[in-house]
Amino acid sequence: MKRILILVATAATLAGCNAGRSAMGGAEQVGAGFGAAVTAPLDDLNLRAQPIPMVLLQAESNPYDLRNLTHCTTIAAEVGRLDEALGPDTDEPPSQDGSYRSEQAADAAAKATLDAIRGTTTDFIPGRSWVRRLSGAEQHSRHVQSAIQAGRMRRAFLKGIGMQRNCNPPASPSWFRPKK
Template sequence: MLQDTMRPLVLIPVLAMLLSGCGGMGAFGSGVGAAATAPLDDLNLRREHIPTVLLQAEANPYDLRNLDQCSTIGAEIARLDEALGPDTDEPPAPDGSTLGERAGDAASEAALGAIRDAATDFIPGRSWIRRLSGAEQHSRHVQAAIQAGRMRRAFLKGVGMNRNCAPPAAPAWFRPRGRSQR
């Protein structure tokens, strides 16, 4: 039984050595610390930061104060994009990576997931500890803020379309009719 739980822990350094020749090793090395300290999140000793723009979206997702021009709508959407990443209507940016580099990155992510799982598996009653420490509540708050930010971004792009604004104040596929409002 103990041998079965130790097997993934032995495979992690071996996988790390295999990845050392890949371009993904830099990302792997920087992610090991975060994966190994994942129990700090469970104990609520380390918290994920919620950007201010997401907290504002959570408080009032339909607020249109000072958003009377396409440029201000676009600026607010840019702030949300910075916190959330690109919207689903945006094509992925070409990163110029090769198939081998993408495979190395995927292997790095798998190894980091294994380290994170191994580190958190050592906590008995993890779900209860997360509830009692407040980590579960904070995790739900982070997810709610992300959802509110996505909802606000979609709302603002709809407002931008209604006002005949060009992207980024509207979805990437939208083409303004006639002259776009500024």
């Protein structure tokens, strides 16, 4: 009985330590993203433009290009470059990062805090939509979204080609099993 009480007390202490560590992690996230949130109006004034990765610009210019994609390894490398720019594809299972609920809650709270700061700093710009149009920020934002869409289209196309050529993932969707 005494051992059980000791184990329960130890588990409760460790859980408390984890919650405190999660809260500190959330505070660090807010601290790291604070500068970008406060300077968000620079994006609206087109003084700080988000760079578009070269792989997305290439996908935008020709999403169905097959040059130099003769082997599964080259297709997989191209899919890898797109994954790096876009994040994981929808066919990929969610990562099991082993995070605790307290860490997930701290991440959500940090994101909400940064969104509120970003919203407050951009709200003071009168006629914000006009400022974005006149400064070119709106056009750049549309170009970024177009490049992202082209990159997603290219990745799907490449995975289809990988399936046709009987390639292993990541040159094909993660659920695909090549025929032997």
